[in-house]
Amino acid sequence: xxxxxxxxxxxxxxxxxxxxxxxxxxxxxxxxxxxxxxxxxxxxxxxxxxxxxxxxxxxxxxxxxxxxxxxxxxxxxxxxxxxxxxxxxxxxxxxxxxxxxxxxxxxxxxxxxxxxxxxxxxxxxxxxxxxxxxxxxxxxxxxxxxxxxxxxxxxxxxxxxxxxxxxxxxxxxxxxxxxxxxxxxxxxxxxxxxxxxxxxxxxxxxxxxxxxxxxxxxxxxxxxxxxxxxxxxxxxxxxxxxxxxxxxxxxxxxxxxxxxxxxxxxxxxxxxxxxxxxxxx
Amino acid sequence: xxxxxxxxxxxxxxxxxxxxxxxxxxxxxxxxxxxxxxxxxxxxxxxxxxxxxxxxxxxxxxxxxxxxxxxxxxxxxxxxxxxxxxxxxxxxxxxxxxxxxxxxxxxxxxxxxxxxxxxxxxxxxxxxxxxxxxxxxxxxxxxxxxxxxxxxxxxxxxxxxxxxxxxxxxxxxxxxxxxxxxxxxxxxxxxxxxxxxxxxxxxxxxxxxxxxxxxxxxxxxxxxxxxxxxxxxxxxxxxxxxxxxxxxxxxxxxxxxxxxxxxxxxxxx
Numbered sequence: 001x002x003x004x005x006x007x008x009x010x011x012x013x014x015x016x017x018x019x020x021x022x023x024x025x026x027x028x029x030x031x032x033x034x035x036x037x038x039x040x041x042x043x044x045x046x047x048x049x050x051x052x053x054x055x056x057x058x059x060x061x062x063x064x065x066x067x068x069x070x071x072x073x074x075x076x077x078x079x080x081x082x083x084x085x086x087x088x089x090x091x092x093x094x095x096x097x098x099x100x101x102x103x104x105x106x107x108x109x110x111x112x113x114x115x116x117x118x119x120x121x122x123x124x125x126x127x128x129x130x131x132x133x134x135x136x137x138x139x140x141x142x143x144x145x146x147x148x149x150x151x152x153x154x155x156x157x158x159x160x161x162x163x164x165x166x167x168x169x170x171x172x173x174x175x176x177x178x179x180x181x182x183x184x185x186x187x188x189x190x191x192x193x194x195x196x197x198x199x200x201x202x203x204x205x206x207x208x209x210x211x212x213x214x215x216x217x218x219x220x221x222x223x224x225x226x227x228x229x230x231x232x233x234x235x236x237x238x239x240x241x242x243x244x245x246x247x248x249x250x251x252x253x254x255x256x257x258x259x260x261x262x263x264x265x266x267x268x269x270x271x272x273x274x275x276x277x278x279x280x281x
Numbered sequence: 282x283x284x285x286x287x288x289x290x291x292x293x294x295x296x297x298x299x300x301x302x303x304x305x306x307x308x309x310x311x312x313x314x315x316x317x318x319x320x321x322x323x324x325x326x327x328x329x330x331x332x333x334x335x336x337x338x339x340x341x342x343x344x345x346x347x348x349x350x351x352x353x354x355x356x357x358x359x360x361x362x363x364x365x366x367x368x369x370x371x372x373x374x375x376x377x378x379x380x381x382x383x384x385x386x387x388x389x390x391x392x393x394x395x396x397x398x399x400x401x402x403x404x405x406x407x408x409x410x411x412x413x414x415x416x417x418x419x420x421x422x423x424x425x426x427x428x429x430x431x432x433x434x435x436x437x438x439x440x441x442x443x444x445x446x447x448x449x450x451x452x453x454x455x456x457x458x459x460x461x462x463x464x465x466x467x468x469x470x471x472x473x474x475x476x477x478x479x480x481x482x483x484x485x486x487x488x489x490x491x492x493x494x495x496x497x498x499x500x501x502x503x504x505x506x507x508x509x510x511x512x513x514x515x516x517x518x519x520x521x522x523x524x525x526x527x528x529x530x531x532x533x534x535x536x537x538x539x540x541x542x543x544x545x546x547x548x549x550x
Contacts, residue, residue: 017376024377045400104297114516115509116475118391119490121482122497123505127318201389206479209394210494216392224395232396236388243387 047230055234066219066238073204073216074242076132080139081200085193087140088148096155096181097173109148117142118206125210135207135215142203146195154185187261190254197250201243320503328507339492339511346477346488347515349405353412354473358466361417365424369454375425382421390415390476394483408480408488415476416469423465427458460534463527470519478512489515 029049035041036048043051059066095102121138128134158181166176208217216239223232259265302322308314309321316324332339368375394411401407435457439449481490489511496504532538 021377021380104294107294107298111513111517114471114520115513116471116478116516118475119478119493119509119512121479122494123502123509126497126500126502126505198387198389202391205389205392206482209391209479210482220392221395224399227399229396229399232399236392236396239392240384240388243389244384247387 044227044229047233051230052233052237055228055230056237059231059234060238066235069214069216069219069235070238070242072132072214073201073208073239074246076135076204076207076215077139077197077200080136080203081143081193081196083136084140084143084145084200085147085196088144088146088192088196089151089189091144092148092151092155095152097177112145117145118203121206121210125207130211130213135204135212138207139200139203143196143200146199147189147192150188150192150195151185154188155181157188158184183260186258190250190258194247194250194254197246198243201239205239317500317502320506324503325506325510328503329510332507332511339489342487342489342492343511343515345405346474346481346490347519349408349488350412350470350474350477350519353409353477354416354470356409357413357415357417357473358420358469360413361419361421361465361469362424362462365421365428368425369428386418386422390418391479394480397480398483403484403486407483408477408485411480412473412476416473419468419472420462420465423461423468424458427461428454430457430461432457459531463523463531467520467523467527470523471516474512474516474519 032046033048033050036043036046047055091105095105118138120141124134124138124141128137155177162180162184163176166180171179204215205217208215209221212218216235220232220235220239223229223235255262255265259269306322309316309319314321364378368378390411393414397410397414398407401410431454435453436449439453444452477488478490481488482494485491489508493505493508493512496502496508528535528538532542
């Protein structure tokens with residue numbers, strides 16, 4: 001009898017399975033292509049894979065339209081994520097350190113959580129215009145929540161015994177924060193950053209859908225309006241591609257900052273620190 | 282005593298709301314704010330009164346949006362949960378679906394909006410489709426992690442008692458995963474609302490989203506803020522519903538619920 005567990009997945013290594021993955025992917029693409037060639041699906045509804053690849057090559061290398069729009073959307077989303085994270089973490093840290101503030105901010109937070117924040121889009125566009133600022137503001141508003149909740153949760157979830165140890169050793173509030181709360185909260189906080197980046201993208205894209213002159217949102221809706229669906233798919237895939245790269249970069253940063261989650265990395269860093277301490281003597 | 286302290290803390294919260302809104306109102310009344318940008322609270326309140334009570338025009342849009350959201354949510358959750366169950370049972374399926382799940386996760390679902398409008402048109406179906414698309418992922422990933430979270434001792438116990446695979450699933454794996462599944466559903470229900478409203482921004486003839494956009498384009502800021510408040514009410518409603526279901530179905534997670542249910546069962550027995 002076998003019950004499904006995580007152990008089973010861990011044992012399968014990637015190099016063995018990669019050819020199968022590729023085979024399945026190729027078969028799927030072939031099937032899709034054949035469906036279009038045989039006229040079962042309309043190119044207007046689901047453009048064939050070869051057309052999408054050609055369109056991607058066109059917008060990336062020949063026509064090169066996509067770079068400008070990608071840079072615009074990325075700038076808006078990242079700036080918004082940065083501002084939102086600063087606000088969210090600032091509020092969370094204030095709430096953790098100050099009990100009165102924590103109590104009074106709570107109903108506002110519940111209200112903010114229930115409101116679909118992206119829905120403020122039309123208001124922001126009307127207030128701030130069609131340029132970059134409305135998209136950045138919307139991205140920041142959407143992004144601030146993840147870092148806020150995660151930072152707050154992480155900083156509050158401190159082990160009682162550890163806290164007692166710090167108190168009995170006479171640690172100051174700042175020391176407890178810097179050496180106990182912050183390190184404990186780091187994994188959750190960085191998960192909050194990832195959330196912020198992902199939601200900031202949605203915010204920037206929605207602002208662009210509503211009204212903008214540049215950005216991937218504009219590009220995708222332009223292609224759809226012109227009914228060049230293969231270009232729309234290519235633009236969508238480039239958002240996915242660069243989103244994936246960003247995600248991987250953030251994962252790497254996460255791995256470097258929270259080094260104590262990985263034994264090997266922790267060992268090498270503690271070795272380095274020890275060497276540094278020895279050097280001056 | 283409990284009731285009194287509850288009332289006092291409620292009054293405190295109400296007071297903090299009144300102070301914030303009052304400052305806003307006074308500041309606007311003395312000309313500190315451009316009414317075109319940020320309407321005063323009393324005007325938003327009047328507009329809300331107008332929409333909900335005087336003309337009642339909001340109800341139609343309100344229920345259309347809720348219905349679109351509910352259908353999208355149901356479809357999304359069904360797809361997400363069933364895919365997750367399949368992936369939990371078959372390691373092979375899980376392995377082959379994983380890369381697609383990653384790709385799906387990094388694509389902002391909202392970016393697909395223009396394509397969805399082109400496929401499904403301006404009617405209800407495009408809103409339902411976007412709601413489905415954006416809300417299917419949290420139930421999927423949470424159900425999968427919940428089902429795969431295995432307890433070695435429980436497995437051993439079920440094995441020694443000679444339980445079948447289906448018994449193990451229904452009596453151990455599924456109840457064990459319910460807290461995660463419900464966390465996923467709570468996430469999904471708010472994202473489904475969001476998807477519906479964003480799809481309405483894209484193009485629609487009915488719904489709270491298009492109402493808000495119309496107000497904003499007419500520079501009737503009080504109207505668009507009132508629509509925003511309506512959306513908050515909807516969000517609070519669906520969130521409270523999800524929270525309520527969570528507390529009653531996954532009753533064993535908090536002590537009060539556990540006690541209540543065990544007492545009920547003892548009475549029945």
